[in-house]
Amino acid sequence: VYHVFESVAKKYDVMNDSMSLGVHRVWKDILMHKMNPFPGTLLLDVAGGTGDIAFRFINYVRSVRERQLQQKLKHHQNLSWQEISESYQEDKSKSLGDSQVVVCDINKEMLKVGKQKAQHLGYSEGLSWVLGNAEELPFDDDKFDVYTIAFGIRNVTRIDLALEEAYRVLKPGGRFLCLEFSHVSNPVLSRLYDLYSFQVIPVLGEVIAGDWKSYQYLVESIRRFPPQEEFKAMIEDAGFFKVDYQNLNSGIVAIHSGFKL
Amino acid sequence: MLRRAARAGVPLLRGGLGSPGTCPFPGPAGPVLLPLLPAGRACPSRAEPRARPGHGGGEEEEEEAEGRYGPYPGHIATSPLQKALLAAGSAVMALCDPYRHDMVAVLGETTGCFALPNLRDKMKHHPEGYRILQERPRIRLSTLDMARLRGLPDGTLGREYVRFLEDNKVSPDTRMPPKFVDDEELAYVIQRYREVHDLMHTLLGMPTNMLGEVVVKWFEAVQTGLPMCVLGAAFGPVRLSARKLRVLATDLVPWAIRSGRNASCILNVYYEQRWEQPVESLREEIGIFPPPAIRV
Numbered sequence: 001v002y003h004v005f006e007s008v009a010k011k012y013d014v015m016n017d018s019m020s021l022g023v024h025r026v027w028k029d030i031l032m033h034k035m036n037p038f039p040g041t042l043l044l045d046v047a048g049g050t051g052d053i054a055f056r057f058i059n060y061v062r063s064v065r066e067r068q069l070q071q072k073l074k075h076h077q078n079l080s081w082q083e084i085s086e087s088y089q090e091d092k093s094k095s096l097g098d099s100q101v102v103v104c105d106i107n108k109e110m111l112k113v114g115k116q117k118a119q120h121l122g123y124s125e126g127l128s129w130v131l132g133n134a135e136e137l138p139f140d141d142d143k144f145d146v147y148t149i150a151f152g153i154r155n156v157t158r159i160d161l162a163l164e165e166a167y168r169v170l171k172p173g174g175r176f177l178c179l180e181f182s183h184v185s186n187p188v189l190s191r192l193y194d195l196y197s198f199q200v201i202p203v204l205g206e207v208i209a210g211d212w213k214s215y216q217y218l219v220e221s222i223r224r225f226p227p228q229e230e231f232k233a234m235i236e237d238a239g240f241f242k243v244d245y246q247n248l249n250s251g252i253v254a255i256h257s258g259f260k261l
Numbered sequence: 262m263l264r265r266a267a268r269a270g271v272p273l274l275r276g277g278l279g280s281p282g283t284c285p286f287p288g289p290a291g292p293v294l295l296p297l298l299p300a301g302r303a304c305p306s307r308a309e310p311r312a313r314p315g316h317g318g319g320e321e322e323e324e325e326a327e328g329r330y331g332p333y334p335g336h337i338a339t340s341p342l343q344k345a346l347l348a349a350g351s352a353v354m355a356l357c358d359p360y361r362h363d364m365v366a367v368l369g370e371t372t373g374c375f376a377l378p379n380l381r382d383k384m385k386h387h388p389e390g391y392r393i394l395q396e397r398p399r400i401r402l403s404t405l406d407m408a409r410l411r412g413l414p415d416g417t418l419g420r421e422y423v424r425f426l427e428d429n430k431v432s433p434d435t436r437m438p439p440k441f442v443d444d445e446e447l448a449y450v451i452q453r454y455r456e457v458h459d460l461m462h463t464l465l466g467m468p469t470n471m472l473g474e475v476v477v478k479w480f481e482a483v484q485t486g487l488p489m490c491v492l493g494a495a496f497g498p499v500r501l502s503a504r505k506l507r508v509l510a511t512d513l514v515p516w517a518i519r520s521g522r523n524a525s526c527i528l529n530v531y532y533e534q535r536w537e538q539p540v541e542s543l544r545e546e547i548g549i550f551p552p553p554a555i556r557v
Contacts, residue, residue, distance in 0.1 A: 199342050207350035210363050212337055212440070 009109035011209040012050055013117075018204050019215075027253050028150060031179045032056045034246070034255060035146055039065045039097025044144040044169060046134050046162075047152020048103040049110030051117055051127075058123055061099040068097070096126045102144075104132045135161040139169045146170075150179040154225040163238035170260045176240055182247070182254035183227040189250050197222070228254050332445035335438045344371045347441065356496060366437040369489035370451060376486040377447040383526045384450070390529035397449055398533050400433045400456040410536055418543055419536030422463045429469040433459060453528055454485065460532050464544060465517070466552040471497070472505050473557050476513045483521025485528075512553045524548035 016024050031053070037043065039061050045053045105111050111129050118127055132138045134149065134156050147166045156162045166176050184190040197219045205215025226234065228245050231254075235243045240258030247254050331338065339347065348371040355364040384390030398404070410419035426432065436455040442448040458477070465480060467473035475497040482490035498506055524547045535543060544551065 199340060200346060203343055203346040203350060206347060206367065207354050207364065210361070 009049070009107065009113050011211075012110065012113065013052075015205065015209055015215070018208055019201055023249070024151075027179060027248055028052055028056055030248060031148070031150065031177060031255055032060050034257070035060075035148070035175070035177055037061055037064070037099065037146065039068065039099050041099050041145045042143070043099070043101040043146045043148065044104060044137075044139070045101055046104045046132075046137070046147065046149045046166075047106070047155065048148075048150070049105045049107065049114055049152075051103055051114035051123075053148055053150050054101045054103045054114075054127060055118070055121065055123055057099075057101050058096065058126055061096055061126075065095060065097045100126050100128070102128045102130055102139075104130045104134075104137065106131070106133050135165060137165045137169055141168050142171045143169050144171060144174060146175050146177065148177045148179070151181070153178055153180055154221050159226075160234060160238065163235055163240075167239045167260055172260055174260045176235065176256075176258040176260070178231075178235075178256040180231075180254060180256070181222040181225065182231070182245075182251050184251040186250050189252075193252060228256075231256055332443065333439075333448055335440055336443070336445075336448070337440045338443075339371075339441050344441065347371045352492065356499075359500065362435075363437055365489060365493065366439075366455070367441065368492070369487055370439050370441040372488040373442070373447075373451060376488065377442070377450050380454070380485055380526070380528060381447060381450050384528055387526065387529040389531050390526065393453065393528070393531055394446070394449070398531070399452075400460075400533070402432060402434050404533075405433070413537060416539045416541070417536065418460075418463070418532065418538050418540055421540050422460060422536075425459065425463045429462075431459065431469060450528070454481075454487070457527060457532065461527065464540065464547070464549055465520075468557055470557070471501060472509065472513075475501070475509065476517050476557070479514050479517040480521045483518055484524065484526065508555060512555055513557075516550060516553050520549045523550065 020027075035057075037057060037060060041061065043054075043057050045057070048054055103111070103114060105114070108131060111131060115129055118124070130138065134152065135158050147170050149162070149166070153159060153162060163176075170176065184193055201219050202212045202216045205218075206212040209215070225231075228247070228251070232243050232245055235256055235258045238258075239260065241261045243256065243258040245254050245256045347367055351364040351367040351371065354361055355368060358364075381394070384394050407423060410423045413420040415421075433456060436452070436458075439448040439451050442451055458481075461467075461477050461480065462469065462473065465477055467476050475494065478490050478494040478497055481487070482494045498509060501509065527547065530543075530547060541551075
């Protein structure tokens with residue numbers, strides 16, 4: 001799996017846009033809305049490679065923070081100018097409000113591309129990049145408020161271990177969120193989806209990235225992944241409560257969510 | 262559906278019935294001996310791969326030990342739809358990014374379904390060509406004795422070929438192996454065509470700059486009829502300056518076409534046995550007219 005992503009890293013984002021016709025952006029936005037983080041949240045994004053989830057998190061928290069500040073200003077109407085400007089400065093230094101996101105990926109190339117993107121897009125604070133394996137995370141217990149893994153868990157060899165690690169590093173009350181390709185139950189859509197996956201996607205891989213086989217692997221790994229209910233059971237086995245899933249696009253993609261209590 | 266899948270080796274997954282079967286394998290850094298789906302192999306049920314994810318590595322080794330499936334190593338099975346998509350996509354990509362030589366190669370493979378059998382038949386009906394098809398010589402740095410070729414007198418094919426490689430800083434090893442040609446003899450034919458391309462440059466006296474490449478493409482288009490050559494010849498000039506276009510149109514292309522028509526099939530020459538032959542004599546034998554005295 002490592003080698004697949006080594007060759008795939010540079011063209012990852014271009015391929016994602018071409019294969020999903022840009023829809024993957026919508027899926028990730030929905031994930032972020034579901035998470036609904038507030039300033040001060042500590043997020044661990046596993047298999048987060050090129051940083052899509054991390055950047056969205058920062059944007060979301062920033063906008064929530066701005067709204068918070070605006071609300072605060074409204075209540076400050078009786079204060080003197082001196083006091084207002086002081087509180088302004090204090091808040092400005094915390095534009096993210098102590099939120100932080102740690103991006104963890106097993107692949108150096110993906111992290112490299114992510115860091116370059118961050119620099120290019122101007123994200124500097126609140127981001128950390130860590131090399132690590134989802135089956136054995138280099139973090140202490142009970143550290144994070146939210147754990148996300150977007151389109152990464154199907155590439156993990158031992159999914160159960162990854163889920164156990166997720167449980168371990170989350171704080172009590174923490175949330176597990178997984179965005180992943182899943183199973184389409186609608187037979188008509190399923191046929192079309194299969195046709196598209198097996199006929200078009202490897203061709204796109206060959207033409208855009210010069211790599212047929214990695215994308216054939218991708219399509220096959222999607223088929224191998226457990227369907228919604230079975231994955232839900234696996235998450236429950238790891239110790240999570242209130243496990244639920246939400247199908248997007250009739251099951252092409254699903255968001256599974258669970259809480260550590 | 263099954264027959265078609267078995268022929269193309271395409272995954273049996275249509276309408277969500279079976280599972281694709283084989284386990285994941287790493288992306289290739291070099292030539293890969295594992296085709297995607299061995300044609301005769303049964304696809305395991307959907308439950309199996311999930312239940313034993315750890316067996317991925319084991320199955321892979323077993324496949325490699327058993328030898329290659331498919332017509333030749335590196336073959337990727339494709340359905341007609343995929344070939345059509347590949348042809349269109351590679352054509353667009355080759356135009357957009359001329360440095361994507363792999364796209365030119367893919368275009369040649371996916372569109373050569375009529376020209377390649379034609380070439381193969383031409384080779385079969387010619388004594389030298391037939392021998393080439395039997396013996397399957399490959400032009401590679403490992404098979405060429407560069408020192409010996411360099412030592413040959415000036416004007417001989419071997420000496421001029423080595424000079425061409427060194428002047429233009431190219432190597433015969435950079436030719437892509439075929440992936441999408443389904444017949445292994447035709448795959449050899451296209452491989453031979455690619456490897457002989459540099460010799461064409463030598464015989465035509467054309468360097469590897471854009472202008473030289475276009476001239477060689479015109480020659481090859483007339484000779485082989487490969488759609489990729491025709492497209493390359495037609496669209497290649499798009500990126501040339503006006504002055505070069507004029508030279509191309511007035512002198513080089515007419516000469517290339519005349520030579521291409523007059524010459525016998527270039528794939529029917531056993532070049533490896535003719536290193537000592539002077540280039541001029543070989544040109545005459547094949548039927549290539551002397552190149553115009555223009556600085557390309």
